[in-house]
Amino acid sequence: MADYIPHTEAEVSEMLDFLGMSSLEDLFAHIPAALKLSQGLDIPAGVTEPDASVLFNGYAARNDAAGLLCFAGAGAYDHEVPPVVRALGSRSEFVTAYTPYQPEVAQGVLQAVFEFQTLVSRISGLPIPNASLYDAATGMVEALNMAAGTTGRSKMIISSGIHPHWRQTAQTFARGTGHEIVEVPLVNGITDWSQVDCGNAAAIVVGYPNYFGVLEDISVARSLADQHGALLILGADPIGAGLLKTAGQWGADIFIGEGQPFGTALSFGGPYLGLFACTEDLIRRLPGRIVGETVDTEGRRAFVTTLRAREQDIRREKATSNICSNQTLMAVTAAIQLGWLGTEGLREVAAACVRGAHFLYEQLLEVPGVTPVSDAAFFREFAVRLPISAEQAIVEMAKRGFLAGVSVQQLCGETDPSVEGDLSKVLLLTVTERRTRDEIENFVSALREVVSL
Amino acid sequence: MKNFAAPGGKASSIPLVGREVEPTLFEMSVPGRTSFQLRTTGVPKTDLTELIPSEHLSSQVVPIAEVSERDLVAHFTRLSHRQFSVDLGMYPLGSCTMKYNPKFCDAVAAMTGLNGVHPAAPASLTQGWIELLWTLEQRLVAITGMAGATLQPAAGAAGELTGLLLIRAYHESRGEKRTRILIPDSAHGTNPASVTLGGYEVTTVPSNDRGLVDLAVLKESLGPDVAGIMLTNPNTVGLFEEEIQEIAAAVHDCGGLLYYDGANLNAIVGVMRPGDMGFDVVHMNLHKTFATPHGGGGPGAGPVAVSERLVPFLPGPRPTRNADGTFGWVAAPASIGRVHGWHGNALVLARALAYITVHGSEGLRRVAQHAVLNANWLRVRMSKFLPAAYDRVCMHECTLTATGIKSKFGVKGLDIAKGLLEEGFHSPTVYFPLIVDEALMFEPTETESVQTLEALALAVERLVIRAETDADSLHAAPRTTPVSRVDEARAARSLKATADAS
Numbered sequence: 001m002a003d004y005i006p007h008t009e010a011e012v013s014e015m016l017d018f019l020g021m022s023s024l025e026d027l028f029a030h031i032p033a034a035l036k037l038s039q040g041l042d043i044p045a046g047v048t049e050p051d052a053s054v055l056f057n058g059y060a061a062r063n064d065a066a067g068l069l070c071f072a073g074a075g076a077y078d079h080e081v082p083p084v085v086r087a088l089g090s091r092s093e094f095v096t097a098y099t100p101y102q103p104e105v106a107q108g109v110l111q112a113v114f115e116f117q118t119l120v121s122r123i124s125g126l127p128i129p130n131a132s133l134y135d136a137a138t139g140m141v142e143a144l145n146m147a148a149g150t151t152g153r154s155k156m157i158i159s160s161g162i163h164p165h166w167r168q169t170a171q172t173f174a175r176g177t178g179h180e181i182v183e184v185p186l187v188n189g190i191t192d193w194s195q196v197d198c199g200n201a202a203a204i205v206v207g208y209p210n211y212f213g214v215l216e217d218i219s220v221a222r223s224l225a226d227q228h229g230a231l232l233i234l235g236a237d238p239i240g241a242g243l244l245k246t247a248g249q250w251g252a253d254i255f256i257g258e259g260q261p262f263g264t265a266l267s268f269g270g271p272y273l274g275l276f277a278c279t280e281d282l283i284r285r286l287p288g289r290i291v292g293e294t295v296d297t298e299g300r301r302a303f304v305t306t307l308r309a310r311e312q313d314i315r316r317e318k319a320t321s322n323i324c325s326n327q328t329l330m331a332v333t334a335a336i337q338l339g340w341l342g343t344e345g346l347r348e349v350a351a352a353c354v355r356g357a358h359f360l361y362e363q364l365l366e367v368p369g370v371t372p373v374s375d376a377a378f379f380r381e382f383a384v385r386l387p388i389s390a391e392q393a394i395v396e397m398a399k400r401g402f403l404a405g406v407s408v409q410q411l412c413g414e415t416d417p418s419v420e421g422d423l424s425k426v427l428l429l430t431v432t433e434r435r436t437r438d439e440i441e442n443f444v445s446a447l448r449e450v451v452s453l
Numbered sequence: 454m455k456n457f458a459a460p461g462g463k464a465s466s467i468p469l470v471g472r473e474v475e476p477t478l479f480e481m482s483v484p485g486r487t488s489f490q491l492r493t494t495g496v497p498k499t500d501l502t503e504l505i506p507s508e509h510l511s512s513q514v515v516p517i518a519e520v521s522e523r524d525l526v527a528h529f530t531r532l533s534h535r536q537f538s539v540d541l542g543m544y545p546l547g548s549c550t551m552k553y554n555p556k557f558c559d560a561v562a563a564m565t566g567l568n569g570v571h572p573a574a575p576a577s578l579t580q581g582w583i584e585l586l587w588t589l590e591q592r593l594v595a596i597t598g599m600a601g602a603t604l605q606p607a608a609g610a611a612g613e614l615t616g617l618l619l620i621r622a623y624h625e626s627r628g629e630k631r632t633r634i635l636i637p638d639s640a641h642g643t644n645p646a647s648v649t650l651g652g653y654e655v656t657t658v659p660s661n662d663r664g665l666v667d668l669a670v671l672k673e674s675l676g677p678d679v680a681g682i683m684l685t686n687p688n689t690v691g692l693f694e695e696e697i698q699e700i701a702a703a704v705h706d707c708g709g710l711l712y713y714d715g716a717n718l719n720a721i722v723g724v725m726r727p728g729d730m731g732f733d734v735v736h737m738n739l740h741k742t743f744a745t746p747h748g749g750g751g752p753g754a755g756p757v758a759v760s761e762r763l764v765p766f767l768p769g770p771r772p773t774r775n776a777d778g779t780f781g782w783v784a785a786p787a788s789i790g791r792v793h794g795w796h797g798n799a800l801v802l803a804r805a806l807a808y809i810t811v812h813g814s815e816g817l818r819r820v821a822q823h824a825v826l827n828a829n830w831l832r833v834r835m836s837k838f839l840p841a842a843y844d845r846v847c848m849h850e851c852t853l854t855a856t857g858i859k860s861k862f863g864v865k866g867l868d869i870a871k872g873l874l875e876e877g878f879h880s881p882t883v884y885f886p887l888i889v890d891e892a893l894m895f896e897p898t899e900t901e902s903v904q905t906l907e908a909l910a911l912a913v914e915r916l917v918i919r920a921e922t923d924a925d926s927l928h929a930a931p932r933t934t935p936v937s938r939v940d941e942a943r944a945a946r947s948l949k950a951t952a953d954a955s
């Protein structure tokens with residue numbers, strides 16, 4: 001057993017003396033005896049750090065996926081995180097701080113978040129960012145709540161090109177809010193708006209690119225939103241900001257995105273980073289924290305969390321959201337990563353992803369039995385139908401050193417409006433700036449072998 | 454009393470040099486300067502206009518920043534020097550449990566075998582992770598006295614909402630429509646905000662003059678339309694709800710469920726279990742009780758453990774151990790669905806399991822005992838110059854009140870809190886809970902030594918003396934911090950949330 005308690009036995013005795021008590025149990029004497037454990041908890045006895053590290057090395061060693069060359073994406077991408085970003089992002093002043101309730105001693109986190117917000121605003125093309133949300137899936141739920149509050153409506157029109165897990169998360173939280181969620185099917189990888197009734201909709205939600213990587217014409221969704229008085233929520237890949245039009249340029253009211261590509265390791269899915277920005281009109285319904293610039297009593301520039309009257313600790317049951325702790329450390333890390341990438345680096349990363357993904361796509365279509373799910377233009381991710389099950393292909397490719405992609409059936413379940421027909425053979429692939437031509441060519445050779453097994 | 458006065462325990466090094474404003478990353482930018490380095494891929498440099506249709510390509514470049522690696526390091530290092538942290542000094546922020554974060558747990562999270570794993574990789578390739586999560590679930594169930602758990606909620610508030618949706622699913626499965634959730638007036642603001650999002654109405658239950666739930670009033674508030682009650686125990690003034698068994702019986706008798714807000718679990722971990730008190734749903738803040746670092750405002754993690762009757766509704770997929778000893782995922786039969794994009798804040802979960810593994814049952818018990826010892830020692834030690842709001846044994850935190858010095862000297866609780874920053878300590882929580890006038894809530898945690906507690910007490914005593922002799926200087930405090938008091942009204946009035954806003 002180990003712990004991090006500094007008290008010596010003599011000190012504990014002296015402290016108890018001071019309280020007029022004779023044992024630590026006396027501190028709990030006022031509590032009904034029936035509530036106190038007579039025996040210890042049913043968990044193993046404590047061990048020292050070196051002993052525990054053996055256990056955790058074991059867990060780490062049993063994750064074969066960690067050593068594979070990654071061609072999997074679906075919202076979690078294997079981007080370069082350089083030593084400088086890891087060093088700065090793990091500074092204990094950032095890591096071991098609390099929420100900046102006392103701005104006089106929290107300017108470090110506050111200014112870093114202000115810089116993060118500036119970058120989110122630029123990447124989204126929208127003026128009002130927040131200080132982060134948990135992840136993109138819960139970020140979309142916040143956006144839906146914002147749309148409901150703004151329009152007084154509860155019908156949510158969500159393209160099935162939105163990541164399946166985001167849609168599933170929205171369905172869960174709709175149990176409480178009562179939102180009606182309508183999922184719109186894809187045809188050839190593109191949202192088919194023709195059959196959907198957008199009347200009385202609070203929001204229209206579309207992905208850019210969608211989760212298959214397809215670049216849809218967002219002006220169609222914008223027109224629908226205008227026609228029906230709904231808000232347009234764009235779920236965008238933030239790496240797209242290196243090349244593509246921003247949410248603001250497409251006329252979106254709300255931008256949501258997964259910020260993991262900015263400096264956060266794959267991390268088995270968390271902690272990640274929910275990116276959020278909106279138009280000026282929506283500011284009073286902004287979920288979560290926002291940092292603003294101001295001055296101190298001596299006129300120096302200072303930063304502070306602001307517009308606090310929206311938040312749960314003040315507004316309680318009338319708050320715009322219940323969020324309190326968010327993902328500040330990931331936001332600070334994103335600011336550091338973007339500072340390292342810079343204007344040119346973000347463009348280069350986006351370009352390398354696009355080129356790598358298209359290079360892989362062209363070669364994969366040469367493999368017998370591999371066909372595209374959509375022939376529409378894509379960004380850095382695409383789906384193909386294999387002659388064998390995607391799950392089987394992933395297992396076989398792992399033996400050859402590759403994480404071959406993500407099985408769409410694993411993301412969606414048996415059926416989903418995003419795919420016409422059987423989805424068990426649909427594999428979603430991506431290429432980041434970390435994959436070389438040799439790796440891509442070796443990948444294709446291996447897959448050629450696997451599909452002909 | 455033994456004199457524990459000794460040097461140390463407080464921050465004494467900020468700011469290092471002067472109080473100049475640090476420029477923003479954007480002000481430091483020089484066009485053309487770069488620091489990034491990427492792999493040489495050898496992939497053909499096809500013209501992007503051949504790959505992406507022109508209507509999607511932006512004609513404008515999104516400006517980020519243009520700085521050298523050296524400037525990047527200097528900038529963020531300087532920012533870090535303008536930030537209080539647990540590693541720097543005592544952080545007695547009530548209801549936040551800012552204990553020391555063991556470096557061992559960070560080392561676990563830094564293992565590439567854990568942080569290099571893609572979340573969609575199949576179970577056969579992620580056996581270690583699933584086993585880790587499954588093991589943590591077992592530990593949390595044992596610690597809380599519950600039957601099952603979900604690790605997905607990313608923070609305490611997310612856990613609250615998840616718990617409320619579980620309560621809703623339970624009642625609906627029985628064909629019952631219940632509309633109200635009871636909450637004491639001392640509750641954290643996240644409770645009522647979560648209740649609204651859970652589709653329920655809030656009924657506030659007043660506290661009695663002992664700072665506890667008024668059982669008689671509670672019973673009057675109960676009825677067939679009550680879905681449940683959310684309680685924090687010990688409550689937000691740091692006192693144990695001694696009548697919890699009677700409360701539980703009354704709520705259960707009317708068909709309601711009991712929700713345990715685990716914000717204050719540090720007071721009882723290893724000593725008591727919420728399940729034994731009658732609770733049906735428990736959320737834990739792993740960034741409090743289990744010492745995962747709070748990151749300046751997250752990431753946290755808010756797993757939810759539940760009693761047997763709620764297990765069928767748990768979010769999923771959940772980690773499971775198969776009959777052959779391998780690990781996999783399974784969805785509960787009547788699952789409410791997913792509450793996170795993936796499996797929760799996995800690296801935070803790994804840190805928490807590391808913490809639990811080192812402590813074991815006896816270590817966790819010692820955590821609660823010493824947290825409560827420290828809070829009571831501090832309460833009595835400081836009561837000589839700053840009275841406790843409730844003069845009785847507290848749990849892991851003590852609520853003091855500055856009402857007296859406010860009426861005598863015009864010095865508010867906020868002034869004391871700001872003055873403490875000059876003394877090298879983080880402020881306590883001020884003006885919470887709302888039921889105590891001029892509340893100052895101190896939570897020392899178990900990882901602070903008695904020498905540090907004494908240093909804090911001496912600092913507060915100096916401030917109380919200053920309130921009488923030099924109130925103006927306290928109104929103007931802090932003067933030695935990187936910035937002095939900030940104009941919060943101006944920040945809200947003319948919002949400037951980005952460097953680009955005018």
